[in-house]
Amino acid sequence: MIDPHNVPAEAEAILAALVSFDTTSAKSNTDIISWIEAYLSAHGVTFKRYPGPDGGAEKWNLHAVIGPVRSGGLAFSGHVDCVPVDGQDWSSDPFALREENGRLYGRGAADMKGFVACMLAAVPDIKELTNDEPVHLLFTCDEEITCDGARQIMSDLAADGLLPERCIVGEPSLLAPIVAHKGRFAVRIHFHGTPGHSSNPEAGSNALHAMGRAIALCADEAERLALEGQRVAGFEPPYTTMQVGVASGGSILNIIPEYAFFDVEWRNVPGDEGQAMFESLKAKLAPLEQSLKTQSAQGGIRFEALCNLPPLALPVDHSLTLLTQQITGRNSAGHVSYGTEGGIYQRAGMASIVCGPGDIAQAHKPDEFVTRDQLARCDRMIRDFVKRGAKGHEL
Structure with missing residues (x-):
């Protein structure tokens, strides 16, 4: 040394x-x-x-x-x-x-x-x-x-x-x-369902299906930001971006997956607050969470903060x-x-x-x-x- x-x-x-x-x-x-x-x-x-x-x-x-x-x-x-x-x-x-x-x-x-x-x-x-x-x-x-x-x-x-x-x-x-520079707000979203045999879907609650619907909501929001989000000159692109970058869940095909998760991030321009955008997404996910909870006491959605820059x-x-x-x-x-x-x-x-x-x-x-x-x-x-x-x- x-x-x-x-x-x-x-x-x-x-x-x-x-x-x-x-x-x-x-x-x-x-x-x-x-x-x-x-x-x-x-x-x-x-x-x-x-x-x-x-x-x-x-x-x-x-x-x-x-x-x-x-x-x-x-x-x-x-x-x-x-x-x-x-x-x-x-x-x-x-x-x-x-x-x-x-x-x-x-x-x-x-x-x-x-x-x-x-x-x-x-x-x-x-x-x-x-x-x-x-x-x-x-x-x-x-x-x-x-x-x-x-x-x-x-x-x-x-x-x-x-x-x-x-x-x-x-x-x-x-x-x-x-x-x-842009900010970065990132969250891991956990989905908890109920396992069961895939031959009887009504006996379980599919966490992957819930996650898929949530990812679709994120994709829709990313498109909205690109089309309608506020513009700040000097950035490329000049608006807040959003993406799901990691996703995982399930074990084998004939078991209803009881757990899945994905990571989502915002790269927010000045004037857009990451926390506020996250709260908006949580509100949109509330019906999915209620559905998971209805089918199982252990079901629901959990949010894990990853980054708030x-x-x-x-x-x-x-x-x-x-x-x-x-x-x-x-x-x-x-x-x-x-x-x-x-x-x-x-x-x-x-x-x-x-x-x-x-x-x-x-x-x-x-x-x-x-x-x-x-x-x-x-x-x-x-x-x-x-x-x-x-x-x-x-x-």
Whole structure:
């Protein structure tokens, strides 16, 4: 393991250390959080570890402050978990950083340990530049599965009176400012019927039939959203999408299936609320649920929440948007259909924008990479943000 006390404050060297930790979301992130804490300690930075959604059994969030330890100021945020590599055809060890032709290969190099490495590499300079305004560093867990790590740390920082005012979320955007993204609301719907022999259907209650009718309702709603749903310019497609992506049930053909389930998700544009759309679907499923209950005391429909990621919508004329455009040299204010922690941060009261090194097209793929040039440009971007804050103005 690369010694956090002796690693140079350079993004590439730090990225090599971060990539070496297998932080697949199903695993503990304790080791990488401990490594980051040791690095921060070596640079005299104040930090606090917070329990993740599991209460700190295996998952942790980390918050560091450079400058006055108080609320307000600017934050840089990066998640340290990554997606699995199982079944992917990598050209080399995904947990050993490899360079080739200016590309740095490794799991999480783009999504988003590259930005985290830049955050940490900037620490000595941030200490020199920071004066009256705090600079917060957020390191979160579970972004790749629920984003509950971000939700948890927002609650904890608010309770401690340390909530930043503005935040740069360093998801890979090729360092283009992203001011809006869709939300994601996902639910697993369980159907419980009554088993019996298929030769006597009246003696049972078919959970698969109920599920099929429910899936048809979802398909109808998806078509309605495509035809009649609200439009938000900048997104592709410009409306909320909905789909059933997983379904299962039954055992063998001559038994009336007593159980089935499917997963449904909404990718909602700003202005559409995932919870409200879910409640509308529940109301439409109420007759099906009543039918299952009528035939069996154990029958019915059960709903299991999977994901509730709100959309992000930062005004194009917000000071953070304008500042990010100036620093990056981009006049754009992009919209994307994938989600980030930015929507959670915004709803917690922290104005947020997405802007980070690497290409989202590399995320989750074998031979994921970020380029040296992107890291170098991100290094400059972070320092420019801090310089503006240190001077007490934005524009």
